[in-house]
Amino acid sequence: METRSRVLLLTAAIALLPGCASLHWPWHKKAPPAAESSSDTTEQSAATPRVIDPQVERRSIKVPKIRPRDVEFGGYYGVLSIEDFGSNPVYGVRAAFHVTEDFFFEANVGRSTAGKTSFETLNGNLQLLTPAERRFTYYNVSLGYNFLPGEVYLGRNLAMNSSLYLIGGVGSTKFAGDQHFTVNFGAGYRILPTDWLAIHLDMQNLVLQSDLLGKNKLTSNLGASIGATVFF
């Protein structure tokens, strides 16, 4: 093992050295090539004398920048059913980056507080978890696909763009004093009253492995939420 890592370290160091050679350190003088090019131009101008030397000042045209509005940021509130611990309110923040018209990346951070298991309710004073351990905090990074883009009509004169999207990703959940690897998947509906504001209706499942109640099992934590985001 020792020799293997030594060999690997040496190989990487050797491979990195040629890269260092191409670095532009401040003590590397750039004067010689500049001198060469100036001598070239003088030779050229000597060969073909310039008759007209235009004194036109070039107008610098300032092209207006086209602002990107690919980033979505906002929050959500809903209900999360934590397996064995009942349904409880959940809230969180959401940030999304639209890569193409079809695909987007989304990051979520959310929190809920687990209720009591039926076992705890029946046993009165018995507590499986401390209040701090009951906090269900999660984050995830997902890829979304705009599945059914369209328009919704509210009354005679109001039409809004909408999109039904599918979403799935990975993340981590802190619950009962432990971090759990979490897979999330679901679907959402995005309605845009204006081009910069979006209303979301989401259904997601957070799947994680838990051995909290004695047996190692996959738990499904289904959640539904309503949220709003602003495009930047």
Added chain:
Amino acid sequence: MAHSISTIRSILPSRSTDVRRPRAGWLAALLVGAAGLFAPAAEAAREFQQLFITEPYLELHIGPGRRYPVTQVVARGESVDVLYRRTEWFRVRTERGVEGWVSERDLSLTTLADGTPFTFDFGNRAGYMSHHWEGGVSMGDFGGATLISGYVSRSLTNQLALELTGSQFLGNASNGYLVDIGLAHVFAPEWRLSPFVSIGTGIITVQPKTTLVQQQDRTDQSAFVGAGLRWYWTRRFFVRGEYRTHKVFTSRNANEEIDEWKLGLAFFF
């Protein structure tokens, strides 16, 4: 060119009528002069990019996507103002004040006021070869545990970059965090699929699971060497796969070695 000439033509007749009416001439001259003073300033301070339609018509969609219907068209010779962009779609406003979304492909057939075709830089292979910053997220395996990782990198040259990586690993027996800083060397950045090697050091924190034994969290220094492949996908995006072997300098008798495999998506800017 054609547009600037038409603007001049529209100004000229008003000047000639001023000459025929000498009494109002001074006022008109003052107005024309004032217009001359302020017109270029107004032109320079244009808020949005103006584009002219040279194809028979330009289609405006109701949303930023090819599957949103077309409800308006703009005829040849007219212009649109580009308000902003979402992915490859541009929000434009016509001379009549109608707003809609135009695809990048359609907009590339329009021209600027001076007649040059409109182009937009969405990132390309040249940018993949030479850029200042890159970042990405990836997923993989860290000594049997699941790994979620993110990185940012600052290019020193086209081949050499300084990288900062932050990861979280979630295993059956323990979880933890990893922060690494290192150098990465890309052998041939001009290749679509280009190999690279990396070397660096970092800090690793291991938190044993509470349901097993009650143990203290451990934080140790570590070093790594790695190798990987990067593949240019599209625009500003590339796929990046990497293997790293970490040596953890523990306070116990033997050092630990952990293998890391990961695959993810990265972008440059």
